[in-house]
Amino acid sequence: MQKSLLSKLIVCVGALLVxxxxxxxxxDAINQTSTTDTPSAEPSTEASETPAARxxxxxxxxxxxxxxxxxxxxxxxxxxxxxxxxxxxYSFDAFAFGTLATPYDAYRYARGQAIKHPAGFDVxxxxxxxxxxxxxxxxxxxxxxxxxxxxxxxSKLPHVQGLHNLNAPENLNIDGMGKRxxxxxxxxxxxxxxxxxxxxxxxxxNDITRSAWADIIKAAEQFNQPGEFTTFVAYxxxxxxxxxxxxxxxxxxxxxDKLPAMPFSRFHSxxxxxxxxxxxxLRNQGIEALAIPHNSNGSNGQMFKLVDWAGNPMDDAxxxxxxxxxxxxxxxxxxxxxxxxxxxxxxxxxxxxxxxxYRVGTTLPSEPRGSYAREALLNGLAFLDKGTSNPYxxxxxxxxxxxxxxxxxxxxxxxxKVGLLDSTGSLRGATPLxxxxxxxxxxxxxxxxxxxxxxxxxxGAYETWGASGLTGVWAEENSREAIYNALRRKExxxxxxxxxxxxxxxxxxxxxxMLNDEGLVARAYAExxxxxxxxxxxxxxxxxxxxxxxxxxxxxxLQRLQIVKGWTFDGExxxxxxxxxxxxxxxxDPVSHRCPDNGAGVNLADCSFTLGVGDQxxxxxxxxxxxxxxxxxxxxxxxLENPTCRWSTWDAVxxxxxxxxxxxxxxxxxxxxxxxxxxxxxxx
Numbered sequence: 001m002q003k004s005l006l007s008k009l010i011v012c013v014g015a016l017l018v019x020x021x022x023x024x025x026x027x028d029a030i031n032q033t034s035t036t037d038t039p040s041a042e043p044s045t046e047a048s049e050t051p052a053a054r055x056x057x058x059x060x061x062x063x064x065x066x067x068x069x070x071x072x073x074x075x076x077x078x079x080x081x082x083x084x085x086x087x088x089x090y091s092f093d094a095f096a097f098g099t100l101a102t103p104y105d106a107y108r109y110a111r112g113q114a115i116k117h118p119a120g121f122d123v124x125x126x127x128x129x130x131x132x133x134x135x136x137x138x139x140x141x142x143x144x145x146x147x148x149x150x151x152x153x154x155s156k157l158p159h160v161q162g163l164h165n166l167n168a169p170e171n172l173n174i175d176g177m178g179k180r181x182x183x184x185x186x187x188x189x190x191x192x193x194x195x196x197x198x199x200x201x202x203x204x205x206n207d208i209t210r211s212a213w214a215d216i217i218k219a220a221e222q223f224n225q226p227g228e229f230t231t232f233v234a235y236x237x238x239x240x241x242x243x244x245x246x247x248x249x250x251x252x253x254x255x256x257d258k259l260p261a262m263p264f265s266r267f268h269s270x271x272x273x274x275x276x277x278x279x280x281x282l283r284n285q286g287i288e289a290l291a292i293p294h295n296s297n298g299s300n301g302q303m304f305k306l307v308d309w310a311g312n313p314m315d316d317a318x319x320x321x322x323x324x325x326x327x328x329x330x331x332x333x334x335x336x337x338x339x340x341x342x343x344x345x346x347x348x349x350x351x352x353x354x355x356x357x358y359r360v361g362t363t364l365p366s367e368p369r370g371s372y373a374r375e376a377l378l379n380g381l382a383f384l385d386k387g388t389s390n391p392y393x394x395x396x397x398x399x400x401x402x403x404x405x406x407x408x409x410x411x412x413x414x415x416x417k418v419g420l421l422d423s424t425g426s427l428r429g430a431t432p433l434x435x436x437x438x439x440x441x442x443x444x445x446x447x448x449x450x451x452x453x454x455x456x457x458x459x460g461a462y463e464t465w466g467a468s469g470l471t472g473v474w475a476e477e478n479s480r481e482a483i484y485n486a487l488r489r490k491e492x493x494x495x496x497x498x499x500x501x502x503x504x505x506x507x508x509x510x511x512x513x514m515l516n517d518e519g520l521v522a523r524a525y526a527e528x529x530x531x532x533x534x535x536x537x538x539x540x541x542x543x544x545x546x547x548x549x550x551x552x553x554x555x556x557x558l559q560r561l562q563i564v565k566g567w568t569f570d571g572e573x574x575x576x577x578x579x580x581x582x583x584x585x586x587x588x589d590p591v592s593h594r595c596p597d598n599g600a601g602v603n604l605a606d607c608s609f610t611l612g613v614g615d616q617x618x619x620x621x622x623x624x625x626x627x628x629x630x631x632x633x634x635x636x637x638x639x640l641e642n643p644t645c646r647w648s649t650w651d652a653v654x655x656x657x658x659x660x661x662x663x664x665x666x667x668x669x670x671x672x673x674x675x676x677x678x679x680x681x682x683x684x
Contacts (some may be wrong), residue, residue: 040532049237076492076521078475080483082131083110083407084234084471085294085333085399090212091236093142095148096404097419098172101405103134103219109406111229113496118172119423123406123415126554127499129229129470130478133407134216135250137238138265142212143205144187159190163680164485174422181444182418209262221256226479235263239270239289244303246295247272247358249326250399251279254288254484271309273318276325290487292397294330295651297338298360301370304392306379319389328487330468331373331396331494331672334337334408334417335360335461339672340374348564350640350668354466354496358632364458368473377675378566378573381632383569395490395532395674396636398469407470409497412607414467414647422462427649429463430660432456462481463663467647468496472671474530490532495671498555503548504531504637504673510544518572520546531636537681542627545676546582546618555669556641558613559583560595563622567633576626576665577638581618590625600642602666607645607653615641629680636675640668 009077087094088103097120101109109115112128135283145159146152148167156163162183183482192199213235220231235257239247249272252261264278272291279289296303308318330337336356345351359366373396380392386653387468400407402417416422425431432455433441441447441458450459459461472493473486493502504520514520523575524546529535535543561581567574579588582595589596600610618639643666645653650657659665 030639033319035501044296063287067408071617074476075503075525077289077476077486079471080130080475080478081229081470081495081499082129082133082230082473082483083400084131084133084135084232084252084397084401085401086132086134086407087136087234087236087401087403088134088216088394089145090136090142090216092137092144092188094136094405094419095144096180096422097403098180099404100165100167100421100660103136103216103405104222104357106405107132107219107223107229111223112600113377115406116402117415117423118213118419120172123404123408125407126410126413128229129407131232131471131473133232133234133250134219135234135236136212136216138235138263139238139267140188140191140208140499141235141263141265143186143191143208145212146208147187151206154257157194157200160187160192163187165471181666195448199274201330206262206273213263217256217259218226224256224480227477230478230483232480232484233259237264237266237272237275239266240360241270241300241302243300243302244362244364245300245366246298247293247302248295248360249291249293250276250330251275251289251291252484252487255285255480258285258287260287272356279325288484290328291326292328292330292399293326294333294399294401295335295337295338296329296371296376297341297356298358300364300476301367301470304370304372304376304379306370314383314388314391316389319383319391322391323389323393326617328395328397329373329376329676330399332466332496333401334399334465335401336464336466337468337496338371338373339371341368343456344372344375345575348575350577350638350670353670354464354468354667356461356464357460357680358464374564374566374575375573376486377634378568378575379569381566381634382573384632385571392535393677394492395492396496397471397487397492399471400469407468407547408472411467411647411669412499412650413646414650416462416465421526425648425655427458427462427650428465429653430457430459430651430663431655431657433458445597453658457660460548463660464649466496466667470495470497470499472499472501478505480537482641486564487569489530490674491530492532493568493671493673494524496560496667496669498552498671499639500552500555500558500639500641500669500671501550502637502673503546504635504676505529505545505546506533506535506539506543506676506678507633508538508543510546510621513620514546515619529676531676532676536679537629539681540629542623542629543678544622545608545622545637546620547622547633547637548617549637549671550617551615551641556600556609556644557611557616557669558618559598559600559640559642560616561618562638562640563624564636564638565624565626565633567628567631569631575627578622579611581620583618583642585613598642604645604647604649604659604665605653609642609644609649632680633678635678637673638670640670 050513110132114122114124146154147163223233337354376392380390422428438456475482475486505524578593579595
């Protein structure tokens with residue numbers, strides 16, 4: 001952080017900072033020879049340098065498309081589940097929400113231990129996860145905690161007095177909300193002003209960030225146990241456009257033996273292209289990482305634009321740099337699902353799933369076009385049709401974005417993500433507010449209060465959030481190398497919470513008779529391609545797809561298995577959703593491409609759901625009835641459970657009140673595979 005940069009940031013501070021320009025880049029690296037080593041290096045690049053000059057003008061190679069960690073150990077690969085988007089007390093907003101959970105606590109939680117929620121109750125997973133990454137915000141990393149800690153030099157500054165002991169027991173309640181909101185709103189801009197005018201020592205702030213980053217690394221190293229539990233050193237790059245369009249990314253490092261001395265943040269560049277330049281520079285130093293965009297749904301059309309940051313047409317260099325650094329996107333999380341939107345996919349009956357219609361951190365509407373994954377995949381094909389490389393050939397993951405250190409992925413035990421601010425059913429908009437709390441909320445201006453069916457309810461974004469999600473990977477073993485390689489080759493899938501697994505293979509000559517063959521997976525790998533890959537045309541042959549999903553035994557049975565296809569023709573987007581396997585052995589209608597209704601339902605009085613209707617697994621070999629060998633296309637799999645209660649209905653049932661009438665009472669949990677891309681014959 002430098003004074004010239006921070007002076008530019010002053011004018012654009014809101015709930016998240018906006019309107020910042022490119023400046024310096026932290027390029028130095030540290031060798032992490034001990035978990036107690038403290039990184040110490042300065043951002044050393046001048047703002048006037050171009051990316052090529054900044055990194056020596058080296059031509060960077062694309063990471064290998066297919067990487068196999070240890071095929072002799074487990075050539076058919078296993079499904080592992082984890083969360084790559086978790087905030088701890090080091091994130092400025094998490095601390096302000098009352099979170100005291102450290103990275104160490106977060107990893108204990110992922111291993112299956114109970115930890116304390118900011119509101120004082122215990123939270124615990126139904127079963128441990130296989131991998132986890134603490135991704136605290138690089139911007140102001142650890143700084144607000146230092147302001148609240150009266151033993152630090154930083155806490156002595158006049159403008160942070162209101163933060164003193166912010167998370168002491170007497171302030172961890174609803175009565176402390178006004179103080180919490182006021183202190184948080186004034187802290188960020190006044191800190192920036194102080195650094196700019198010299199009243200705050202920049203080095204003091206940098207030292208806090210270095211110390212927090214070193215502790216995050218130490219925690220990841222301490223809990224990483226190859227073969228049992230995997231941690232990744234990671235952080236969140238938190239940026240947005242000037243109109244509050246979300247541009248956040250999580251940066252995941254492959255290894256921890258050599259790492260950047262400080263994480264690259266919005267303080268170094270508002271433009272994600274600056275992040276990619278920094279990552280390419282690290283790669284030249286032997287430090288491999290990937291970035292994963294999230295909440296594209298809240299980007300106001302900015303995440304998947306058709307032009308670069310400067311408004312210029314995307315070219316091959318831009319596309320290759322983007323996909324080199326961002327091979328995946330987070331398709332679902334607590335703040336909504338970003339697969340598609342009813343406006344964009346009006347023939348997909350399941351498009352209206354956990355839609356958060358707002359820009360992140362606001363109740364401003366977010367423009368759907370340019371904000372959802374399926375449309376971006378289609379735009380990627382259109383780029384190829386015009387002879388430009390595809391910047392949007394990405395795979396899918398899910399995550400939570402929890403700000404309590406604890407993933408909240410269970411509808412029946414949902415505690416949301418922002419600590420004290422949404423710790424009860426009434427605070428997250430599911431059950432009526434008392435008159436006292438309603439008045440307090442109105443006075444703080446933190447959220448709206450809406451009258452529905454004669455009762456006062458919290459209203460804003462919280463009621464549009466969901467108990468989501470998880471990343472699934474197909475990997476040879478539970479280790480950093482194997483899981484990171486699976487992320488790189490996009491052999492990943494996303495779930496909305498339950499631990500369903502889903503596989504997708506494409507090839508030629510796959511037949512239904514293979515489905516009961518013990519060597520099915522080995523043959524699929526040997527003769528075809530797995531999800532995340534490109535499948536080349538073979539004359540006019542029609543490819544076959546092996547699609548296979550298995551149920552989470554702790555959740556509902558599976559209802560239907562689908563293929564989502566997208567293709568371009570004469571410059572226009574086209575998409576189709578095909579049901580390919582139906583629960584109970586039902587037949588797909590050849591005209592509508594839909595399974596029959598299996599009759600599964602939910603009792604809203606107690607949230608019990610139909611048992612014995614649906615399947616433990618759905619598996620089929622499918623061919624596209626509308627296949628055209630001359631047209632580019634992508635195919636991804638989607639599996640849906642039978643309906644179950646949404647978290648808001650669970651909250652209402654426990655409170656003994658009717659579910660809020662303007663919210664959906666049930667949902668169909670689901671999982672998505674990464675796509676397979678079909679490449680047509682040369683010349684098309």
